[in-house]
Amino acid sequence: MPSSEGDDERMTSDSTKDHLWWQSGVVYQIYPRSFQDTTGDGVGDLEGIRSRLDHLEWLGVDAVWISPVYPSPMADFGYDVADYTGIDPLFGTLEDLDRLVEEAHDRGLKVIMDLVPNHSSSEHPWFKESRSSRDSPKRDWYIWEDPGPDGEPPNNWLSVFGGPAWEWDEKTEQYYYHAFLVEQPDLNWRNPEVQEAMLDVIRFWLDRGVDGFRVDVMWHMIKDDQLRDNPPNPDYSDDQTPYNKLLPVYSTDQPEVHDIVAMMRDVVDEYDERLLIGEIYLPIGKLVAYYGEDGSGAHLPFNFQLVELPWDSGEIYAAVTEYEAALPPGGWPNWVLGNHDKSRIASRVGPAQARVSAVLLLTLRGTPTLYFGDEIGMPDGDVPEDQIQDPQALNLDDPSFSRDPQRTPMRWDDSEHAGFTTGEPWLPVGGDAGVTVEAQRDDPDSMLALHRRLLDLRRREPALQIGDYAPAGIEGDAFAFIREHEGRRFLTALNLGDAPVTLEPDRPVRGTVQVGTDRPREGDEVRGKIDLAADEGIVILLEE
Ligand code: GLC
Numbered sequence: 442m443p444s445s446e447g448d449d450e451r452m453t454s455d456s457t458k459d460h461l462w463w464q465s466g467v468v469y470q471i472y473p474r475s476f477q478d479t480t481g482d483g484v485g486d487l488e489g490i491r492s493r494l495d496h497l498e499w500l501g502v503d504a505v506w507i508s509p510v511y512p513s514p515m516a517d518f519g520y521d522v523a524d525y526t527g528i529d530p531l532f533g534t535l536e537d538l539d540r541l542v543e544e545a546h547d548r549g550l551k552v553i554m555d556l557v558p559n560h561s562s563s564e565h566p567w568f569k570e571s572r573s574s575r576d577s578p579k580r581d582w583y584i585w586e587d588p589g590p591d592g593e594p595p596n597n598w599l600s601v602f603g604g605p606a607w608e609w610d611e612k613t614e615q616y617y618y619h620a621f622l623v624e625q626p627d628l629n630w631r632n633p634e635v636q637e638a639m640l641d642v643i644r645f646w647l648d649r650g651v652d653g654f655r656v657d658v659m660w661h662m663i664k665d666d667q668l669r670d671n672p673p674n675p676d677y678s679d680d681q682t683p684y685n686k687l688l689p690v691y692s693t694d695q696p697e698v699h700d701i702v703a704m705m706r707d708v709v710d711e712y713d714e715r716l717l718i719g720e721i722y723l724p725i726g727k728l729v730a731y732y733g734e735d736g737s738g739a740h741l742p743f744n745f746q747l748v749e750l751p752w753d754s755g756e757i758y759a760a761v762t763e764y765e766a767a768l769p770p771g772g773w774p775n776w777v778l779g780n781h782d783k784s785r786i787a788s789r790v791g792p793a794q795a796r797v798s799a800v801l802l803l804t805l806r807g808t809p810t811l812y813f814g815d816e817i818g819m820p821d822g823d824v825p826e827d828q829i830q831d832p833q834a835l836n837l838d839d840p841s842f843s844r845d846p847q848r849t850p851m852r853w854d855d856s857e858h859a860g861f862t863t864g865e866p867w868l869p870v871g872g873d874a875g876v877t878v879e880a881q882r883d884d885p886d887s888m889l890a891l892h893r894r895l896l897d898l899r900r901r902e903p904a905l906q907i908g909d910y911a912p913a914g915i916e917g918d919a920f921a922f923i924r925e926h927e928g929r930r931f932l933t934a935l936n937l938g939d940a941p942v943t944l945e946p947d948r949p950v951r952g953t954v955q956v957g958t959d960r961p962r963e964g965d966e967v968r969g970k971i972d973l974a975a976d977e978g979i980v981i982l983l984e985e
Contacts, residue, residue, distance in 0.1 A: 457903045462551060463653070463716045463740065464773050465906035466503030467803070467896060468810040472781045473510055473532055474518060475850040476813060478862035485850070485861070487533035491541045494548055496878060500816060500889075501896035504551035506655045506718070508781060510538070511557075514564050516624035517832055518848075519555075520657060521562035525642040542650045551652035553716060558639045558705075559661045560625040567638075568626050575613050582635050583626050584618035585610075586668065597670045598692045601684045603836040606692070620661050620692065622832055630662045630701050643708045653709065653716030656702075659731065659739065660721045663698040665691035682833075682842055694723060699730065703737040716740050718775075722749075725760075725767050732772040741775045741808060747801070748783050752790045754937045758912065758920040761805065765910055774807025779815055785847050786812075788821040793976035796891055796958040797935050800978035803895040804924060804933040806910035811892075814851050817881050818888035822849025822871040830868065854879035886960050894956045894963075898980065904929045905980075914946045919973050921946055923983070930983040931955070936973035944971040952981040 457465045477489025487510060497505060509519035510532040519529070528535050542552045561568055570579040586595040586607070594607035594616050600623075607616040608623045618627045628635050643654065671687040702719065709715045719731050719739035731742035746760045768774060778786045778798055787795040795818050802809045824845040829835060834843035849868045853860030854877050859870045874880075881887035899905040908926035915921075918938025924931045932950060936942050949969045954962050957979040967981050 457907055460907050461714055462503060463714075463808055465903075466551070466808065467501070467899070468504045468506055468553065468718075468808060469497060469500075469502040470506045470508070470780060470810055470812050472508045472813060472848055474508075474867060475848055475861070477851065477853070478864065478866075481862060481864040482531070483862050483864040483866045484531055486531065487528070487537040487541050491537070491544055494544055494550065497550060498548045499893075501893060501900060502550070502811065504553055504652065504716075505545065506553040506810070507555065509555040509557055509657075514562055514624065516562065516622050518830075520557055521560070521564075521622065521625045522557050523562040523564045523566075525561075525639070526645045539649060546650070551716075552650075553653045553655055553718065554646055554651050555657060556643065556646075556654040557657040558628065558630075558642075559658045560619065560621060560627045563624045563626055567628075571626075572610055572613065572617070575615070581632050582629055584629050584664070585613075585615045586618070587615055596668045596691075597687065598668075598689075599671075599684045599687055601682070602833050603683055618664070620658070622836070627661070627664075631666070631697075636701070636704060640704060640708050643705060644711075647709070647712045647715055652714075653718065653740075654705075655718040655720060655743075656705070656739070657720055659702060659719035659742075660694045660698060660723055661692070662701050663695040664693075665695055667691075680841075682837060694727060699733055699738060702731060702739055703733055706733065706737055706739070718743060725764055729767045729769060729772060732769050736769070736771050741773060743777055743810070744775050744807070745777055747776055747778050747798070748780070752794060752798075752937060754915060754918045754920045754935075757801075757937070758915045761910070761922070762912055765806070774805075775810065776802055776805050776807050777810045777812075778802050779812035779847065780810075781812070781848050782844055783847060785819060785821050786815055787818045788846070792818055792820075792888075793939070793958075794937065796888060797937060797976055797978040799888070799892055799895060800933060800956070800958060800980060801935055803892075803899055804905055804931065804980055805922075806908070806924060812847075816889055816892040817852065817876055817878055819849075819852060819876055820871065820873060821846030822869060824849065824868055828869065852877045890960075891956070891958060895980075898956050902929070902931065903927070904931050914944055916944050917942050919944050921971065928985075930985075932971075932981045932983055933978070934971045934973055934981065935978040936976060939975045941975055942973050944973065945969075946971065950981065950983065951985070952983040954979045955982050956980045 473485050476485040477493050478485050479488040511522045512524040512527045512529045513519045545552050571583045594605050598606040600606040669691045674688045677686050709717045717739045718741045721742045732738045750756045826840050829843050831844045850861035850866050850870045858866050881889035904924045904926035908924040911923045913921040913923045919936040919942040921934040950967050954965045
């Protein structure tokens with residue numbers, strides 16, 4: 442990260458020094474099952490991540506967020522945690538984690554763990570104890586309720602993965618609540634003992650040198666204390682999962698959740714420059730509340746607008762403005778294009794627009810999170826129906842809800858299984874020609890090279906890391922915005938359509954293209970209007 446001296450712009454500028462690493466940096470999400478296997482069991486591991494630190498350093502990202510690697514029965518591939526302070530043998534050992542953190546740090550990379558505090562695995566000793574009897578000292582660590590008069594569940598709440606969110610326990614004759622799988626009982630965050638236990642988990646990892654957390658389903662952590670029924674969703678349509686039949690107004694986003702987030706933040710703040718990210722799928726107005734009062738909440742409530750919105754210039758341009766305006770004082774923005782739960786960007790918008798999306802993600806104001814494989818334009822993988830692994834699709838008995846396609850293994854080279862494993866990969870490795878790190882590494886026109894140039898420019902230019910944002914005009918499928926810091930100004934112009942567009946910003950443009958989706962354009966001067974080819978995105982350094 443920028444320091445006081447050095448031989449390039451970034452190093453000589455001290456204008457980013459008032460910013461924290463996670464404000465000027467770029468996060469890269471690793472789905473560990475699918476990044477790199479070193480044992481031949483077909484599942485990625487921590488040593489695999491360590492062996493690929495070269496790639497991450499060369500690419501130019503600043504931090505990795507690793508999806509859960511804790512001991513788990515893997516009912517939801519690690520999002521069902523059976524021990525919050527261990528490492529599943531499938532991924533390695535605690536020592537492997539320590540080594541990974543140390544080597545990452547040696548290279549200037551931060552390591553962010555996934556934290557899954559809303560629910561544990563039903564195999565967690567806490568839950569086993571809790572379900573053992575109504576008198577268990579841990580009974581109240583989970584959400585247990587008596588049946589209704591006819592034996593029915595306490596209310597109408599639905600599980601995100603299908604069916605009711607309440608599971609009957611024969612032995613103790615009560616229901617327990619699970620927002621996700623039956624194997625993922627929700628912890629009772631109103632219980633101070635639960636709070637203390639999980640805050641200790643946070644301390645455990647921070648003491649080991651981990652740089653922060655991405656907190657799973659943060660907005661789910663507190664539920665209505667009266668357990669009121671959720672109302673029907675008038676906008677429900679058949680292409681949504683049945684969970685969406687109701688509006689989760691009482692099962693999620695309760696006001697008291699902010700007290701819990703503040704407790705987590707307090708612990709994180711006991712340490713230097715650690716980061717708290719929240720996974721929150723809510724409309725902007727509600728999302729920004731997770732920054733907390735006076736910044737007492739998450740540093741970065743994940744902003745999923747680029748994942749959720751249609752790929753439309755008007756919608757995106759307006760959403761950026763809305764988001765910028767909604768941020769509380771001191772609230773740092775962030776942007777996400779993809780993750781392990783959503784169809785990959787290259788499949789959602791196609792390969793040409795995926796390049797445009799990279800220019801957008803890496804030049805908007807705020808911390809970008811890049812999903813592994815998106816840097817080479819990996820599309821969703823093809824997973825035959827009889828090989829589906831994702832519990833969401835299996836539970837709903839509907840392949841269209843499978844998250845497997847976005848979780849297929851990283852494609853490193855053209856060898857069998859793309860260099861991911863020497864064994865049988867847990868999900869099929871796609872075969873798309875040219876979509877490997879090796880094929881793109883030395884090709885200056887590749888998606889990978891485009892990412893490197895964008896990351897390099899961003900790293901050298903405080904205006905792109907921490908500069909202000911201003912909209913600069915929209916015309917049909919194209920729009921532009923300006924980033925500025927201490928008089929240095931960059932204009933990003935993007936054509937989200939497949940026909941050429943000419944943008945006429947309010948003020949005539951004078952500048953030089955620094956990075957573009959079409960590399961030969963780099964170095965070109967732009968005067969007055971901006972002509973964009975189909976599917977083109979450029980970053981212009983403005984004169985003056
Ligand atoms: C989050 C995770 C997702 C998981 C769910 C339940 O949304 O990203 O993968 O299935 O929480 O933990």
